[in-house]
Amino acid sequence: MTPSPTRLEHDLLGERDVPADAYWGVHTLRAVENFPITGRTIGQDPHLVRALADVKRAATEANADLGVLDRERADAIVAACREIAGGALHEQFVVDVVQGGAGTSTNMNANEVIANRALEILGRGRGDYAFLHPNTHVNASQSTNDVYPTAVNIATRRWIFALVAELERLRDAFAAKAVEFRDVVKMGRTQLQDAVPMTLGQEFATYAVMLTEDVDRLRESADLLLEVNLGATAVGTGLNAPVGYAALAVAKLAEITGYPLVSSPDLVEATQDVGQFVHLSGVLKRVAVKLSKVCNDLRLLSSGPRAGLGEIKLPPVQAGSSIMPGKVNPVIPEVVNQVAFQIVGNDVTISMAAEAGQLQLNAFEPVIAQRLTEGARNLTHAVAVLTDRCVVGITTDRALLRARVENSIGLATALNPRIGYEAATRIALEAAHTGASVADLVLASGLLAPEELEELLRPENLTSLPSSQENPR
Structure with a gap:
């Protein structure tokens, strides 16, 4: 077999052959x-690659305005960055997402790909670093320690808003079900025991409210990512960057991304602190835990179909067993549960990585970024599946739920104000022991007149809400 053509590149460790058609170079190798x-490579995270290209473009434009780079080289670098931000050459970002070096390999990979594409734009060959160098020109006025965190902030924010969009769709699906089921009376439960009547609509409206709160918390947390340390260079002192560079580069990056980015007030602090990621991870865990609880409810409410609660029916999406004919499992809520478990574990990883930072830099930001973005991505996909393949197709058995309410000893609670706790307790115990209904026992005991009992046990009286809470949207 004829060997593939290569080009010779060198770094501080010596010379290495790099595939001639590769846009990456010796540092990436x-x-x-x-x-x-x-x-999993950084090229498989489109938001991160796009963010790296946006940061490099902003830095280059600032360098050109300040006279650090000549316009010919700067224009070629900017053109390369635009192409990459538009989706080109992502397959050339080949470094693993988890790496030592605080993200240096990711920055080097970006520098080399951008440099070699810029060289092509200028009509020169890849590897002609004497004319346009990955570090001297593409990385001018920069360090991994400000480029990488800034890019991670932007990429993570994009992932979070993709998740927010799916959570809003799920919220709307639950809200629609709340309206559909608003007159379906059922028994509410506390500690898995019959409590008092409510409507299935109220139960589903709760999920819509929970999701609204989570969306608000995610938006608030994502705003912490708008503060960046671009211009800090190595440790936050701005060494090797010209006067005015930091403010100009951040302003240009804000214009490129459309985000209202601001420069951190203390770049030394910002270069070593990953508190925004710790906070965001906690909020993401909150979302995952609450979604998992909702999915637990859906699995429990749909259990059966005949030997469980069977209060709702989830849409069947696949056969549930290789041995039990006709069995259908709640596979969609189950997969969401599993993604939630991953995110809880991710939060532990992120916490440990944040704690392990030392002095002026946290070397473990790659695993923080990987766990955050992977968690947000997986949860985004899981929420979309939960909406489209589960929630929108949920149905219920109205007659079954109504019969359970009428036969429940929980109805005795509604009688407390009229017959007293002691009498209501006696009725409840007798109902439990004999199987008779609460209503029949109350009438037989003469505690209430039939008309009064009927009024007390009307579904709208048992499940009424203050008017301010009636609309689940």
């Missing part, structure tokens, strides 16, 4: 060899 960890 060594990183690929050093970090065969997850099998």
